[in-house]
Amino acid sequence: MQQFQWYPGHMTKARRAMQEGIKLIDLVIEVVDARIPQASRNPDIDTLGRGKARLMILNKVDLADPKSTKMWEDHFKSLGYHVLAMDSRVGSGKKQVNQVIAEACKEKIERDRKRGILNRPVRAMVAGIPNVGKSTFINTMAGKAVAKTGNKPGVTKGNQWIRLNKNVELLDTPGILWPKFDDQMVGLRLALIGSIKDDILNTTELAMSLIDLLRDKYPGYLEKRYQIAEDSSLKSYEYLEQIAKIRGCLMKGGDYDLDKAALLLMDDFRSGKLGAITLEWPEK
Ligand SMILES: Nc1nc2c(ncn2[C@@H]2O[C@H](COP(=O)(O)OP(=O)(O)OP(=O)(O)O)[C@@H](O)[C@H]2O)c(=O)[nH]1
Ligand SMILES: [Mg+2]
DSSP states (O other): OOOOOOOOHHHHHHHHHHHHHGGGOSEEEEEEETTSTTTTOOHHHHHHTTTSEEEEEEEOGGGSOHHHHHHHHHHHHHTTOEEEEOOTTTTTTHHHHHHHHHHHTHHHHHHHHHTTOOSOOEEEEEEESTTSSHHHHHHHHHTSOOSOOOSSSOOOOSOEEEEOSSSEEEEEOOOOOOSOOSSHHHHHHHHHHTOSOGGGSOHHHHHHHHHHHHHHHSTTHHHHHHOOOOOTTOOHHHHHHHHHHHTTOBOTTSOBOHHHHHHHHHHHHHTTTTOOOOOOOOOO
């Protein structure tokens, strides 16, 4: 299996900045990807956020399978987190976010009041792994494009404070991973959703892993999109060949261009064209 480690220098810096800045924070808003809510949690953020009010956003809920999202919401609620499933691009759930911010910070406002501090804004750190939609979430909350976003990991490189109103300030942070994944399945899932820089990945292998996963958990989805009969005797690379054939991915000599077919499949998955797909479930 290929290795997925990606821990560039800006993440080491970002982690340090987070550690130093955590004292100023009242609430940690952890953004995860609803398709892999567990694998897209950074264990560091859990440690850093200890003792703080916590809100978890299951983002990109439009790309995840609704039944699974419900299971994850229940799972995290049972662990004591405030949880909201969102499509940050359209901002459904914005009102609830504000409610949770207010509620989670009531205690802090009370504490401030006792000490004679009035109207200090609530400060929330928006944290998570790369490409889960932290900056998009902030832009939606702000109602304008104040943070840079992009369809690849590593867009935000440094911390940026954004004032939502006189009561709330949000901190946009760079997505961070961790130096070593104990479980390579975690690495695979992160690579599939696009949280690991594609340049260091073998896209063809990644696409074949996706084919295996889909055939196992979402039978019929590939057939529907590419009109390939789901024949259980087909190997994953033969499947990719079929996609290449149907989509006309050919090299100069006429051979199938598997790399091109792999890119096409990955794009279709990441943009939701294959359907709403979740890749992991809470352990019972
Ligand atoms: N389908 C869908 N796409 C989303 C959603 N939220 C964000 N995106 C897209 O995901 C991509 C990454 O969004 P960003 O907001 O830049 O992600 P980020 O977490 O700030 O990423 P880094 O700064 O690289 O860590 C962009 O192409 C967004 O348009 C969502 O809820 N649904
Ligand atoms: Mg960002």
